[in-house]
Amino acid sequence: MSCLHWNPLVVPKLPKIRPGLYILVLLLSIPVGYGGYLRTQGIFACPAGDAYFGTSRYVGYCNATGFGDYDHGAFWFGLEPAAARFAADADVLFLGSSRMEFALSTVETDQWFSSAGLSHYLLGFTSTENSTFVAPLLGKLKPRAKVYVINVDQFFNGVETDIGSEILHDPEAEQNTKQKKVWQDLQRSVCRRVRAICGHQFAYFRSIEHGHWVQRGVNPRPSAPTGDGPIEDQQHWNEYAAAAQQFIASLPVDRACVLLTIVPSPRTRMAEAKAIASATGIQLVNPQLPGLQTFDSSHLDGTSAQRWSTAFFEIAGPRIRHCFSQAGTATATGQSK
Numbered sequence: 001m002s003c004l005h006w007n008p009l010v011v012p013k014l015p016k017i018r019p020g021l022y023i024l025v026l027l028l029s030i031p032v033g034y035g036g037y038l039r040t041q042g043i044f045a046c047p048a049g050d051a052y053f054g055t056s057r058y059v060g061y062c063n064a065t066g067f068g069d070y071d072h073g074a075f076w077f078g079l080e081p082a083a084a085r086f087a088a089d090a091d092v093l094f095l096g097s098s099r100m101e102f103a104l105s106t107v108e109t110d111q112w113f114s115s116a117g118l119s120h121y122l123l124g125f126t127s128t129e130n131s132t133f134v135a136p137l138l139g140k141l142k143p144r145a146k147v148y149v150i151n152v153d154q155f156f157n158g159v160e161t162d163i164g165s166e167i168l169h170d171p172e173a174e175q176n177t178k179q180k181k182v183w184q185d186l187q188r189s190v191c192r193r194v195r196a197i198c199g200h201q202f203a204y205f206r207s208i209e210h211g212h213w214v215q216r217g218v219n220p221r222p223s224a225p226t227g228d229g230p231i232e233d234q235q236h237w238n239e240y241a242a243a244a245q246q247f248i249a250s251l252p253v254d255r256a257c258v259l260l261t262i263v264p265s266p267r268t269r270m271a272e273a274k275a276i277a278s279a280t281g282i283q284l285v286n287p288q289l290p291g292l293q294t295f296d297s298s299h300l301d302g303t304s305a306q307r308w309s310t311a312f313f314e315i316a317g318p319r320i321r322h323c324f325s326q327a328g329t330a331t332a333t334g335q336s337k
Contacts, residue, residue, distance in 0.1 A: 041064050041065050041066040041067075042064055042066040042067055042183065043059070043062055043064065043066075043067045043180070043183045043184055043186075043187045044187055044190075044191070044197060044198055044199060045062065045063075045064040045066075045067075045198075045199040045201040046059065046062035046063070046064060046067070046187075046198065046199060046200075046201045046202070046203035046216075046217055047191075047198055047199070047200065047203060047216045047217050048187050048188055048190075048191030048192055048195070048198045053205060053214070056207060056208055056209070057205040057206055057207050057208060057214065058070075058074070058080060058083075058184065058205065058206055058208065059184055059187075059203050059204070059205055059206075060074070060126075060204050060205065060206040060213065061126055061203060061204050062201060062202075062203045063201045063202040063203065063217070064201050067180060067183070068163075069125075069126055069127065069163050070177065070180045070181070070184065071125055071126065071206060072125055072129070072133065072163050072164065072167045072177075073167050073173060073174070073176070073177030073180070074177065074181070075087075075123075075137060075141075076137060076140070076167050076168075076177075077173075077174050077177055077178070079177060079178065079181050080208065082208050083206065083208045083211070084141060086119075086121055086208060086209050086210070086211070087121040087123050087141055087143065087211060088141045088142060088143045088144065089119065089143075089144060090119045090120050090121035090143065090144075090145055091118040091119045091120065091145060091146055091147065091324070092113070092118060092119070092120040092121075092145055092146070092147040092148075092149065092320060093120070093121055093123055093143050093145035093147070093148050093149070094120065094121065094122045094123060094124065094148075094149045094150075094151075094211075095123055095124065095134055095148060095149070095150045095151070095155070096124045096129075096150060096151025096152075096153065096155060096263070097124055097125065097126070097127075097128045097129055097130075097151060097153055097154070097155070098124060098125070098126045098127075098128070098204075098213070098298075098299060099124075099128075099151065099153060099263040099265055099298065099299055099300070100122065100124045100151035100153075100261075100263050101122055101124035101204075101211075101212075101213045102213060102215075102299040102300055102305055103263040103264075103299070103300045103305050103308050103309060103312075104122055104212075104305070104309050104312070105122060105207075105212035105213045105214065105305065106212075106302075106305050106306050106309045107306070108306055108309045108310045108313070109210075109212070109309050109313070110210065110212075112313040112317060116317070116320070116321060116324075118320070118324065119210075120210060121210060121211045122210065122211035122212055122213070123137075123211055124151070124211070124213075125163075125164075126163070126204075127161040127162065127163045127164070128153070128154050128161065129161055129163075129164055130154055130155045130156065130157060130158075130159070130161065130164075131155055131156055131158075131243065131247050132158065132159070132160045132161075132164060132168075133160070133161065133164035133167070133168065134155075135247060135250065136168070138251075145253070146253055146257060146323055146324060147253065147257045147258075147259070147319075147320050147323050147324075148251055148253060148257070148258045148259070149258075149259045149260075149261060149285075149316070150247075150258065150259070150260050150261070151260075151261055151262065151263050152244070152260050152261070152262055152272075152273045152276050152277070152284075153262055153263060153265070153268075153269055153273070154269070155244075156240040156241075156243040156244045156247065156276065157233075157236070157240060157243075158239065158240075158243050199217075200217045200218045201217050201218065202215065202216075202217040202218060202219045202220070203215070203216055203217045204216075215295075219295060219296050221296040221297050221298070222296075222297055223293055223294055223295055223296070223297065223301065224266045224293070224294050224297040225266065225291070225292065225293055225294075226264035226265055226266055226268060226292040226293070226294060226300070226304075227264075227266060227267070227268065228267075228268050228270045228271070229265075229266070229267030229268055229269060229270075230267070231271050231272070232269065232272070233272070234271075234272075237272060237275045237276070237279075238279070240272070240276055241275065241276050241279035241280060244276050244279070244280050244282075245279075245280055248280060248282065253323075254323070254326075255281075255282065256319075256323070257319075257323040258282055259282070259283055259285050259316055259319060259320075260273070260276070260277050260280075260282050260283065260284045260285065261273075261284065261285040261286065261312065261316075262284065262286060263300065263308070264289075264292050264300065264304075264308065265294065265298055265299070266294060266297055266298070270286075273286070274286075283319065285312060285315050285316045285319075286315075287308060287311035287312055287314075287315060289304075289307055289308060289311055291304075292304040292307070292308060
């Protein structure tokens with residue numbers, strides 16, 4: 001999923017008025033051309049989250065040139081504090097890209113954690129985000145997770161993504177992200193009441209409690225089957241493995257409670273993932289399932305995500321439970337001394 005950039009819009013503070021009047025003022029006050037821009041290029045090009053989810057989710061990404069990604073900045077600048085708290089307090093924290101998000105945003109994931117009596121959070125980001133952004137973000141969040149699961153798909157390549165670099169280094173990024181929040185709040189208010197004002201561009205909505213993504217809107221890309229891709233960047237694998245070692249060493253948990261995985265895609269970097277796992281000595285949880293499909297030539301579709309996440313927890317589940325049984329034993333031992 002490509003990272004889209006936009007020219008920030010100046011959003012004045014608006015007085016509190018009745019919703020119906022608010023909508024009328026909005027429609028009458030903006031020029032036709034600007035209104036058309038909002039409808040086709042801004043947040044109004046995408047569905048409104050409240051129409052589907054109430055306030056339990058926020059739009060993390062809207063595929064419109066005037067909006068794009070909100071998720072990175074929302075976490076970095078603390079604009080969704082409830083989501084940040086759930087991520088920081090989760091027992092098991094998942095790190096990776098949008099492929100990890102769609103693969104594990106399933107009922108099966110929720111059911112496994114419910115049965116285990118554990119909490120979890122999917123802290124994945126679009127643009128194939130990696131450790132260059134996630135590592136400093138963890139420093140901000142200070143998570144208390146006892147288990148980390150990392151989708152190694154380009155996670156340790158050491159190259160900042162466009163959106164990650166913008167959030168980390170652009171002095172205007174915070175204000176731009178705050179403006180996106182203002183527009184999102186306005187869109188929620190307006191489109192919940194007059195849904196026809198909102199469009200059907202592809203968007204994903206993040207669950208505040210667990211970080212799961214749900215997609216809405218029209219996706220223009222075709223589906224495709226998953227499979228192993230050609231070997232790429234092999235000359236850099238030692239660098240990736242060294243970066244992985246450094247990142248894993250920075251996590252405040254036992255290495256045995258760090259799991260690696262690789263979510264299937266049409267060009268899965270399987271050989272690279274196995275090389276990193278071998279070099280770090282960390283288990284690669286790698287369910288082998290035939291017939292998996294993507295909904296957009298990149299991310300697993302709903303049925304495939306259900307199958308893959310079920311198989312993932314069949315393999316990873318005992319390891320995750322063991323980490324918490326060990327933690328419980330250590331706590332009990334410490335209390336008895």
